[in-house]
Amino acid sequence: MPDTLRLIVFAALLFSGLVIQLTAVLGVNRFRYAMNRIHAAGMGDTLGLLLVALAAVVYTGFDAVTLKILLVVAFLWLTSPVCSHLIGRLIRETDDDFSKEAKEWKR
Amino acid sequence: MSETEHAKRSPASGSSTETGSGKKRSSAFSRLMDWLENGDEALEQEMEATLSEEDAAPDHSSAVSGEGDERPEHAGKGAETPYNIPYSNVNTPKYGKIIPNSPINKPDNADNRTRSVDFYGKWWYRWASVIICLLVIGLLMAVVTMMPQFGGADTLVDSEVSAYYVEHTLKDTGAVNIVTGIILDYRGFDTLGESHVLFIAVCAVLLMLSIKGEKNEKERLHSAAMEQLFEPKNDVILQSAARILTPIVFVFGLYIVFNGHLSPGGGFSGGAVLGAGLILYQNAFGYEKIERFFTHRTFRAVSVVCLLSYSLMKGYHFFTGANHLENGISAGQPGSIFSAGLLLPLNIVVGGVVACTMYALYTMFRRGEF
Known part of the structure; x- marks a missing residue:
C-alpha cells in the first residue's frame, strides 16, 4: 500500500510539473511581446522544475541522490531568475516601443 | 549617498530612466539600425551631443535631476535627428507577406519595426510542415525500438573493441x-x-x-x-x-x-x-x-x-x-x-x-x- 501511495504522489507531482512546463512552452510560443514570453519561460524554469525534481525524489526514495537533485534545484533557482532579470533589462534598454507594448498588454 | 548611486549607474540607463517622461528617447537598437542604414553621420552628431553635454555637466546627478539648462536643447536635437525614419526594407519583406488586419501594424505606429509577418506563404505549407515533422518523429521512434536492448545478454557480442578496452585500459594507460x-x-x-x-x-x-x-x-x-x-x-x-x-x-x-x-x-x-x-x-x-x-x-x-x-x-x-x-x-x-x-x-x-x-x-x- 505505501508503494501505491508513493506511485500516486509521484504521478501527481510529475504530471503537474509537466503541465506547468507545457504552459511555459505554450506561453513562449503564443505570447507576442518579449516580456510576456520571459514571464512564461521563468515559470517553467522554477516551479515546473521543482515539481519534476520532487517527483524524481519521491520515485527514487530518500538517499544521497536526493541531495544532488536538491542541489540542481537550488542552482537553477539561483541562476534562472537572474537570467530572466538580465533579459528583461536588455529588452527594456533596446526596445523602442516598450511603453506602448506595456500599455497594449494592460488593456 | 545619492551621488555615488548616480555614479554607479551607467549614463545611458540613468538618463533613460530619469528623463523618460520628458522626451522621446530613441533606444539603442534604433540607433544601431540607423547607423547601419545612414552611415556614421547621425551617430556622430548624437555622440557629440552626448559628450558635450557630459562635458558641460560633469556632475551627473544635477543633470539627471532634470533642472539643468541644457536639457531642452538636447531634447530639441533628439527630435531633429532622423531616428523615426520608416524602415523601408522591413515594410517589404522578402519572404512571406504582411498580415493586413493585425493589430500590431495600426497606422499610428506605421514605422513600427515589429510587424507580424505571415511566414507560411501557401496555405498547405503549415500542414506539410506538421506532416513532415510527424513522419520524422515516427521514423526516429521506429529506429529507437529496433536498436539492441541496453545491457542485454546478446548485445554487441561481435565487438571485441569494448572488451579490449575494459580489459587493458588500466594496464596500458x-x-x-x-x-x-x-x-x-x-x-x-x-x-x-x-x-x-x-x-x-x-x-x-x-x-x-x-x-x-x-x-x-x-x-x-x-x-x-x-x-x-x-x-x-x-x-x-x-x-x-x-x-x-x-x-x-x-x-x-x-x-x-x-x-x-x-x-x-x-x-x-x-x-x-x-x-x-x-x-x-x-x-x-x-x-x-x-x-x-x-x-x-x-x-x-x-x-x-x-x-x-x-x-x-x-x-x-x-x-x-x-x-x-x-x-x-x-x-x-x-x-x-x-x-x-x-x-x-x-x-x-x-x-x-x-x-x-x-x-x-x-x-x-x-x-x-x-
Missing part, C-alpha cells in the same frame, strides 16, 4: 576512468589535434576581429558609446548571484580537471566549466576586475605552455612507439590523485587550453580586443 584513458591515450592524436584546433580558432578570430591597433579617436568613442548602451553595468542582482556562484563554479571545474582520470570528467569538460566561470565573473564585474588576474598575457602564457607540454608528452609517446614519457607515477588507483601516469598532467594542460580558449573567444567577439 593507468586510467581508472576508461573514457579518459581512451580519449587521452588510445585516441591521443584526435585529442591533440582538437586542442590545436581550438588554439588555431582563437588565432583566426584574433586576426579577423582585432581592432586594437588601428583604432582612431572616432572609432574609440563609438565603441565606448556602444559598450555603454549594450552592457548592463553594475547589476546588483547579477553581482550577488555571481558572488555566490563563481567560487563554486571554479572549485567544481578544478575538481573535474584534477579528478578526471578517476571519475567522470576530464580536461575538456572541466576546462569548459572553468571558462564559463571566467565568463560569468567578467559579465558581473567587468573587464577591470578580471584583468587583475586574467589578461591577454595570461592567456598567451597558459595556452603556449599547455600546448607545448602537451605536444612534448604526446609527441614522445607517438615517436617512440607508445612508450610514455618517464614520469615515475604509478598506475591508477581509485581515490589517489597522483596515480595514473601522465593522465593527470595531460588533463591539466587540456583544461587550461579549453578554459583560455572559451574566455578568449567570448571576449574577442564581445569587444574585439583582449
Whole structure:
C-alpha cells in the first residue's frame, strides 16, 4: 500500500510539473511581446522544475541522490531568475516601443 | 549617498530612466539600425551631443535631476535627428507577406519595426510542415525500438573493441576512468589535434576581429558609446548571484580537471566549466576586475605552455612507439590523485587550453580586443 501511495504522489507531482512546463512552452510560443514570453519561460524554469525534481525524489526514495537533485534545484533557482532579470533589462534598454507594448498588454 | 548611486549607474540607463517622461528617447537598437542604414553621420552628431553635454555637466546627478539648462536643447536635437525614419526594407519583406488586419501594424505606429509577418506563404505549407515533422518523429521512434536492448545478454557480442578496452585500459594507460584513458591515450592524436584546433580558432578570430591597433579617436568613442548602451553595468542582482556562484563554479571545474582520470570528467569538460566561470565573473564585474588576474598575457602564457607540454608528452609517446614519457607515477588507483601516469598532467594542460580558449573567444567577439 505505501508503494501505491508513493506511485500516486509521484504521478501527481510529475504530471503537474509537466503541465506547468507545457504552459511555459505554450506561453513562449503564443505570447507576442518579449516580456510576456520571459514571464512564461521563468515559470517553467522554477516551479515546473521543482515539481519534476520532487517527483524524481519521491520515485527514487530518500538517499544521497536526493541531495544532488536538491542541489540542481537550488542552482537553477539561483541562476534562472537572474537570467530572466538580465533579459528583461536588455529588452527594456533596446526596445523602442516598450511603453506602448506595456500599455497594449494592460488593456 | 545619492551621488555615488548616480555614479554607479551607467549614463545611458540613468538618463533613460530619469528623463523618460520628458522626451522621446530613441533606444539603442534604433540607433544601431540607423547607423547601419545612414552611415556614421547621425551617430556622430548624437555622440557629440552626448559628450558635450557630459562635458558641460560633469556632475551627473544635477543633470539627471532634470533642472539643468541644457536639457531642452538636447531634447530639441533628439527630435531633429532622423531616428523615426520608416524602415523601408522591413515594410517589404522578402519572404512571406504582411498580415493586413493585425493589430500590431495600426497606422499610428506605421514605422513600427515589429510587424507580424505571415511566414507560411501557401496555405498547405503549415500542414506539410506538421506532416513532415510527424513522419520524422515516427521514423526516429521506429529506429529507437529496433536498436539492441541496453545491457542485454546478446548485445554487441561481435565487438571485441569494448572488451579490449575494459580489459587493458588500466594496464596500458593507468586510467581508472576508461573514457579518459581512451580519449587521452588510445585516441591521443584526435585529442591533440582538437586542442590545436581550438588554439588555431582563437588565432583566426584574433586576426579577423582585432581592432586594437588601428583604432582612431572616432572609432574609440563609438565603441565606448556602444559598450555603454549594450552592457548592463553594475547589476546588483547579477553581482550577488555571481558572488555566490563563481567560487563554486571554479572549485567544481578544478575538481573535474584534477579528478578526471578517476571519475567522470576530464580536461575538456572541466576546462569548459572553468571558462564559463571566467565568463560569468567578467559579465558581473567587468573587464577591470578580471584583468587583475586574467589578461591577454595570461592567456598567451597558459595556452603556449599547455600546448607545448602537451605536444612534448604526446609527441614522445607517438615517436617512440607508445612508450610514455618517464614520469615515475604509478598506475591508477581509485581515490589517489597522483596515480595514473601522465593522465593527470595531460588533463591539466587540456583544461587550461579549453578554459583560455572559451574566455578568449567570448571576449574577442564581445569587444574585439583582449
